[in-house]
Amino acid sequence: MTDIDRLWELQSLLSVLNDREKQMAVKPESFAAIDSEYEAANATMAGLNQQLEVLAKERRRMEGELSDQQEILKKYQGQLMQVKNQQQYAAAWKEIDASRKHVKDLEESVMKNMADAEVLQGQLDEKQQSHTELQARYDTAHAEWQHSLADLRKEAEDLRKKVEAVEATIAPRLKAEFHKISKQRQGVAVTRTTGDSCSSCRSRVRPAVAQQIKRGELVFCEGCHRMLYGK
Helix, strand or coil: CCHHHHHHHHHHHHHHHHHHHHHHHCCCHHHHHHHHHHHHHHHHHHHHHHHHHHHHHHHHHHHHHHHHHHHHHHHHHHHHCCCCCHHHHHHHHHHHHHHHHHHHHHHHHHHHHHHHHHHHHHHHHHHHHHHHHHHHHHHHHHHHHHHHCHHHHHHHHHHHHHHHHHHCCCCHHHHHHHHHHHHHCCCCCEEEEECCEECCCCCECCHHHHHHHHCCCCCECCCCCCEEECC
């Protein structure tokens, strides 16, 4: 067996292996529907949890500010008893009124925050109640899909062993060249000639090159630079 024969065998095995791996990655319709529903439900719950966290953080900030403002109000109320004239009395009441308004606004904001959080928590609780049943359906469908892949996994594993066996018969330099071209050319390093053309890029193969191919020599397509196989 020539070098190009071994390289062609390697290419053929890798092409089939790549096809099987793609098949294993594709979700069947029976699982895709429940998977989409499951992902959407998880995304919704994650969004609700995130909104609740934002509200909780904002509520903590407002409650801290409210506590500070209530202390300020107490201080102003205490100072009211110490004023010595009407002007100071009016100024003190102005500060007290402004502080009271600020306290009231903060209290209303906290109450609205709590009401908004209660609505979101209700929505989240409702989603979580139905999620248990959805999780069970998802787990069942996923297990069935994975079970259906058993034959494909076995075939893929056998193909990987064959690839390793063929690679062991190829000189390191040629193997490195093969994988270099494969990476550059969408996984195809060796391609057949059809008539007088490269089957991958349709570039014409010159007669002299065609004779080299027939003799089993290693030659490269002048168009796509893949290795050419003509048997």
